[in-house]
Amino acid sequence: MTTIETPVPRQTRRGGRWSLPDNGYRGLLAVTAILFGALAVWFLVAIVLQAKPAFATLGFGWIFGRVWNPSHGLYGLLPFILGTLESTAIAVALAFPIGLGTAIALAFLVPSRVRPVLSTTVELLAAVPSVVYGLWGLIVLAPIFRDTVEPFLTSVLGWTGLFNGPNNGPSLLLAGVILFIMILPTMVAISRDVLIVVPVEQVEGAMALGATRWQVLRKVVLPGARTGILGAFTLATGRALGETVAVAMVIGNSPYIAHSLKSSAATIPSLIVNNFGESTGTQLSAIFGAGLVLLVIGILVNSAARWLVWSTGNDSAGVELGR
């Protein structure tokens, strides 16, 4: 005769022994959360404190000074602020229509068999490091721009006055185009995500009324996805504003206000990277001040973007993309 032994669930006992009491567990989580919050505050305070001497010596006017010439004590940031805004403007002016059109094509037009492949490819390209884009821009695109694209644009659009001066290769235009290519995957992936969540009943309703495919997109899908698209656009803008190395590699880095799209220029990030090493005293503090200006712009743009993406209820967009 055999006795049947009931095995004691070992897991239960181990679970009890290994676990923190509830308040200990909540405490641990709260401490890490506070640590993160403290880190974020430290980040902001550290940069503000380091930038303070520049504001103390130069006042606030230096932010809008037109000349950057440290050996004469001139630390005008305006050329760099303009360079940052102009290169970003070129990038988003290209990325908005092209990215939105691509997102529409990916969401509704491409045959469903190729759709996942194309979508994944675009999302993967968002992860390619920016220094790789910069290398490609500098070595492959710059000669093409100098010899083909810039002469062509000059002959076609020269009358606008935007294309005066010699053909450079590295230029404001090339920086804008590289940024456009870099932010395109972000723009496309998030726009596509918000386009496909528009309720299918609304789309079918419009189709049943006899609307053409474009009318359905124009009157139903795009209005429904408007906020999310705006959020994608703003996130992409933020990424273009803060990009450092890819821009520093292709913009030519000259500290003057650009008079033409073919001029070399500089942005706040490229100013920081190029001058950081040899800076001391007021100049170093001015560099930190430039970083603070950039940070403030970045925080404003990203707050706006998050708010817009949040308000569509699309919680994870952007996080999954990493940028």
Next chain:
Amino acid sequence: MTSVLEVPVDPIVERRRAVQAAATASLGRRKLGSRVALGVCWLFLVIAVIPLVALVFYVTAKGLPAWNAEFFTHSTTPEGVPGGGVWNAIVGTAVITVVATAVAVPLGLLCGLFLAESDGRTADALRFTADVMTGIPSITVGIFGYIAIVRNFGYSGFAGAFAVGFIMLPVIIRAGETAFRGVPRSLNEAAMALGARRATIARKVVVPTALPGVITGALLAIARGLGETAPLLLTIFGNQYLQWNPTKPMAALPTLIYSYSSQPYADLVQVAWGAALLLMAVVLVLSIGSRLLAAYLRKERR
């Protein structure tokens, strides 16, 4: 007999007819407009795909010739000296990424767990902070790394890891929170009904269930950290020699690509292409791998 035909006209039917007639009359125009607009979308798709494909193609075509045994085993040589590889930069990038990951992933996941279990003003503020921090210019994080670490301890791999980890942290927090929140409430409640402690529930229920999302998020954060260049330019200083010790200045692949790209020496540019291909390949493998792994883990569970 005529009285039957003189039934008053129904205004709704009349309106319907008018709309139908207008729709039929404009059908050709609307169809053409639709075709043109959708054609433009197709065109934009092609315009978008060309540069992205060209980039991958060029980097592969120019980078592959640089790959040989020496490239992966020898350290960089000074300009003009032939040969050499990027072993020191590979080691630097690996050490910096491992250190950054070892700190940022546990911290980020605990924070994500906190956010997943909390609602309220503090949690909202932290969530918003994390979201904004995923998008701040990375060069400013480099400045922070310089102020916080380099000023006090000198240029080092640790300073670079600090900056890279700082960039990875918010990405992991938000990805972790999204994954933890996806765990069904019923599972939580069942565990609570069994009398389990919250820590036990987290360890036995929440984390295992959310694992696919957690792994994807962590791998994507690592992929992002690997390619960060700007923060490293201000923190690691670079090193021509092999250096395993993260308390010393180190080399890294992204900074090597950056500095070699503008060199007038063809062999250094060649090394930059090889390093760019390596970096791109690793990042793509991590991104694709994270997706496949997550898909596999989800399938396994069913």
